[in-house]
Amino acid sequence: MYRDKFSNITEGYTFDDVLILPMKTGVEPKNVDVSSRLSRRINVKVPIVSSPMDTVTEEAMAIAMARYGAFGIIHRNQPREKEVEMVRRVKREETIIIRDVYTVSPETPIEVARTIMKTKNIAGLPVLKEEKLVGILTKRDLEFAKQGSTVSDVMVKNVITAPENVDLEDAINILHKNRIEKLPLVDKDNHLVGLITAKDIITRQRFPDATRDDEGQLMVGAAVGPFDLDRAIELERAGADLIVVDTAHADNENVLSSIKRMRKEISVDIVAGNIATAGAAEDLISCEVDGLRVGIGPGSICTTRIVAGVGVPQLTAISEVAEVAKEYGIPVIADGGIRYSGDIVKAIAAGADSVMLGSMLAGTEESPGQEMIINGRKYKAYRGMGSIGALSTGISDRYSKLGNGFIAEGVEGAVPYRGRVDEVLFQLVGGLRTGMGYVGAENIGKLKERARFVRISSNGLRESHPHDIRLISEPPNYQISNY
Ligand code: XMP
Secondary structure (H helix, E strand, O other): OOHHHHOOOOOOHHHHHHOOOOOOOOHHHOEOOOEEEOOOOOEOOOOOOOOOOOOOOOHHHHHHHHHHHOOEEOOOOOHHHHHHHHHHHHHOOOOOOOOOOOOOOOOOOOOHHHHHHHHHHOOOOEEEOEEEEEEEEEEHHHHHHOOOOOHHHHOOOOOOOOOOOOOHHHOOOOOOOOOOOEEEEEEEOOOOEEEEEEEHHHHHOOOOOOOEOOOOOOOOEEEEEEOOOHHHHOOOOOOOOOOEEEEEEEEEEEEHHHHHHHHHHOOEEEEEEEOHHHHHHHHHHHOOEEEEEEOOOOOOOOOHHOOOOOOOOOOHHHHHHHHHHHHHHEEEEEEOOOOOOOHHHHHHHOOOOEEEEEEEHHHOOOOOOEEEEOOOOOEEEEOOOOOOHHHOOOOOOOEEOOOOOEEEOOOOEEEOOOOOOHHHHHHHHHEEEEEEEEOOOOEEHHHHOOOOOOOOHHHHHHHHOOOOOOOOOOOOOOOOOOO
């Protein structure tokens, strides 16, 4: 029995154990399509997700990720109201049609209208009388308004409007032709039903690949603990497009039954994890989740494998889970251990549909981590959610608490400052495209299907990195002197 444990032992592979074989290609990197599935109903133009960690994803990160076609998941190491508010702020950041429009009546004193515009940071207010649109008031109208006057004295009465079902192209034309900033939408009885602004359209055109919902709002995910149904419900109400059940070990009977309960209450997609085996994939899929998050211990800040002796090298874990997931059409997120763009290509070649990043995004402008200077170089704080620092501020149900003490499964540290998220994503997507070119894969599906691995030795790995040269500068996609 004990000897068998070793005679039947399986081998596990991770990023540095393999390379992808080059293949005959007719595919140019600039022409490949890197769009992919994040969960059953969510597609992304860029298959990269920011991890729900308190030094990685708050609203600034989620907004940046969504704008560049990727996806952010707000962390849960904070009071429920704060997480809910962050989701709301991401959803409010951009929209095609504003539905909850601020309005005034013709009798509203000018001073009141001025205050509304100032406090809400808006440049125009539709004017309603008995719910019907009778005018529009812009900042310009206020400039020469006499003291003591009311909105009806200065508003523009001949308002240019559009019907409620106007399509975006027509709306843009109307705004453009009439040189106006705001286009109120009205129903057949002239009731105001929405507002399109030139500012929102310009923002939208600046980010053509953004991950948006049907209303044109940026999409965002939010993490919840496995037993926190109330939080999940509130996050969904606030507009979260994806709920991520965030636990270190999802293949746990209590967690599985809790996910089943959550499934009944939550209608947006649910991603659950983390897992690393085929059996765990079957168990989660039987709870009707819409995506699987794979990775037990590969993360840069993880000590699970060292503390608990448990884990599966990440490429093997991805392939085990993906083998099951493909039977059910459920997307797989490869979470943790990614240090270079080549690792993203390998993760997808092993069966993932997208990758989740912690350390590679923690050093960006948009992460919430604190900045610091170490030996003259700029860093940002980055810590594991199972580190003592994170555990003592709240998230103790992701990792173990035995008696009075925490059993940490992560460390705290800092990562080099890396500039803006879009600069990092540009390099990562560029590397992914290059890899796809070498394999002859014109899209993510083809990369998963065609790519083959070659096992490499430690000499092969050494040969892969720059060698026999003293590096005097760092390219933006290769850091050797990280720490
Ligand atoms: P990277 O390598 O991108 O990994 O920094 C991020 C992922 O690591 C996981 N994570 C942890 N795992 N102990 C762990 O064992 C921890 O304290 C911890 N904190 C985060 C998580 O899956 C994240 O996305």
